[in-house]
Amino acid sequence: MDWERLGFDFQKTLGHVKFTWSNGSWDEGVLDAEPYLKVHTMSSAIHYGQGIFEGAKAHHCADGVVRLWNIDANARRLALGCERMMMPVVPKQTFVQACEWAVAANFAFVPPYETKGAMYLRPFVFGHGPQLGLSPAPMFHFCVLAIPVASYYSSGLAPIDVLVVDSNDRAAPQGVGHVKASGNYGSDIKVSITARADGFSSVLYLDPKEKAYVEEFSVSNFIGIKYDGPTFVTPDTDTVLESTTNDLLMQLARSLGWTVERRPIHVSELAEFDEVAGCGTAVIMMGIRSITHKQTVYHYDSIDYVSRLYHHYRAIQFAENPDIFGWGTPCASLQDLGKL
Structure with missing residues (x-):
């Protein structure tokens, strides 16, 4: 990776994590190297918009540890979205494990601490399967993509x-x-x-x-x-x-x-x-x-006060300052997750 030219764009990595819901429960999930999803042409996500997504991040911190950032909040928000869109809720444990799995499997793509980049995580849930009428889909996928990114705006904090x-x-x-x-x-x-x-x-x-x-x-x-x-x-x-x-x-x-x-x-x-x-x-x-x-x-x-708040926030995010709030969660390895 050319870390100096990293932007906020799609980057192909080693794969994404995919769980499937059918017959009333989520399966154990797989790591899929194929960047395409095969879904039915009458999937409710395509025709009726039955889908939600999240945005989360993991960072390579100053102490060498890769941490998920505020991941419990993302799990709660995804669950709220699932309930509103009549989709099966992804359990918090499954959500966090899927994010850890996606990061661990693509560890080589986590931007080094010095770059101040991040591994952007895109969890999403959508309905698929043959569904002509307007009702909940018969099947669902829960996926997590991991993509190395820099700032969303190339200008960074510049106004x-x-x-x-x-x-x-x-x-x-x-x-x-x-x-x-x-x-x-x-x-x-x-x-x-x-x-x-x-x-x-x-x-x-x-x-x-x-x-x-x-x-x-x-x-x-x-x-x-x-x-x-x-x-x-x-x-x-x-x-x-x-x-x-x-x-x-x-x-x-x-x-x-x-x-x-x-x-x-x-x-x-x-x-x-x-x-x-x-x-x-x-x-x-x-x-x-x-x-x-x-x-x-x-x-x-x-942007004096904006900048002060930003730098305080980033210092905690990269473990340069103590995380007194407990916002960061050390990411498990593939071995810890039992995925080797």
Whole structure:
């Protein structure tokens, strides 16, 4: 691997882990070297969107140990998504073991500590098998891919310009915005590509009902920072996926003595923030330079506090600082997992 040229793109590795659910239970799983899945043409995932996915990471840390990051939270969120989409829940033990297996089998592709890259894990569950009517699929696959990555944005933490979207909704009230359903993301492609053509690196969605409250960025949660405190503010809404990264950043901010507020954020409050950032598993944190809403442009001249929080977070993530929260989990070897 050319670690210096690593980006956030697909990289072929040695294989992915695949479990199959049929006759009421999950099987023992296999490591599949083939990057293609054979599914029925009438699979419910293809026609009715019965599928969810997760995003997790493993890191080669400063002490030489490879650790899964906040993996229990990913297991809980996947289980919530399975329940909402009428799919069999993947037990936490199975989920964690599958992630460990995927990392261990592709250990040679885990970016070295010095690169500050990560092994991005993509667990997903989908329905397949012959299913013409709208009902739960007769069979399901649970898979975990492991892909070495660098930052989602090549600019890293460098601030970006964002456009507020009024003409499209991120998710519907009382819909599936609170889970990582596959269909939630397809509608964003056109919106984001159009914004990029106009010079914006991302978009910011407002609530679908009133178009007055901040929801989230295209692929990350919203964070506003006020120097008075300092205060960390993030939206409280049930139409947005609860970011596992945002949860950790809130814990970290509190531990640093910051005030943390999770509440509705009116779009007019964009003028009151001293700094703005996005956060998520893929992006970690991204600084925001400006947010354009109709004829108004909100400028943010600093990412000082964003950068402080980011570096505190990354130092724990790579075991450079003590993990007092217990967020990292040492990854088992193939031998420990009984897969040799």
